[in-house]
Amino acid sequence: xxxxxxxxxxxxxxxxxxxxxxxxxxxxxxxxxxxxxxxxxxxxxxxxxxxxxxxxxxxxxxxxxxxxxxxxxxxxxxxxxxxxxxxxxxxxxxxxxxxxxxxxxxxxxxxxxxxxxxxxxxxxxxxxxxxxxxxxxxxxxxxxxxxxxxxxxxxxxxxxxxxxxxxxxxxxxxxxxxxxx
Numbered sequence: 354x355x356x357x358x359x360x361x362x363x364x365x366x367x368x369x370x371x372x373x374x375x376x377x378x379x380x381x382x383x384x385x386x387x388x389x390x391x392x393x394x395x396x397x398x399x400x401x402x403x404x405x406x407x408x409x410x411x412x413x414x415x416x417x418x419x420x421x422x423x424x425x426x427x428x429x430x431x432x433x434x435x436x437x438x439x440x441x442x443x444x445x446x447x448x449x450x451x452x453x454x455x456x457x458x459x460x461x462x463x464x465x466x467x468x469x470x471x472x473x474x475x476x477x478x479x480x481x482x483x484x485x486x487x488x489x490x491x492x493x494x495x496x497x498x499x500x501x502x503x504x505x506x507x508x509x510x511x512x513x514x515x516x517x518x519x520x521x522x523x524x525x526x527x528x529x530x531x532x533x534x
Contacts, residue, residue: 462497
């Protein structure tokens with residue numbers, strides 16, 4: 354097999370810009386760079402190639418590749434090889450996005466909703482003593498429920514349930530907290 358060519362400065366700059374974008378969405382900059390290099394490559398790339406061409410430590414590349422594999426963003430091409438495992442990008446970008454949304458954002462929304470619902474069970478007296486609004490806690494739970502519904506519809510490629518969004522959009526105006534208490 355022919356030795357892999359070095360990455361051009363232009364390709365490195367593009368990978369860096371992709372890293373910035375991916376970082377904005379909650380991943381590490383380096384994960385975006387690694388994904389971009391693998392995605393743009395005409396052939397699968399191994400960790401040695403990534404370490405040498407991106408100037409990263411073996412440990413950082415290893416951790417980043419493991420996370421990208423966990424989210425199904427990249428796939429091992431030769432699963433039976435241990436030492437020189439090569440990777441290619443998952444070409445189904447929609448699948449990748451939905452996997453991330455399902456395993457990260459959906460889980461976060463569920464946790465918020467669960468905690469808000471638990472808090473909403475407190476008495477009105479408790480809320481007054483804490484200096485917080487039970488109305489706002491219930492409204493927050495409605496907002497999160499609507500967001501989860503939109504996310505679920507999006508991931509199943511179904512139309513959004515606009516009634517959930519209307520409930521939030523046309524909810525009664527919340528008074529300043531001092532007037533509620």
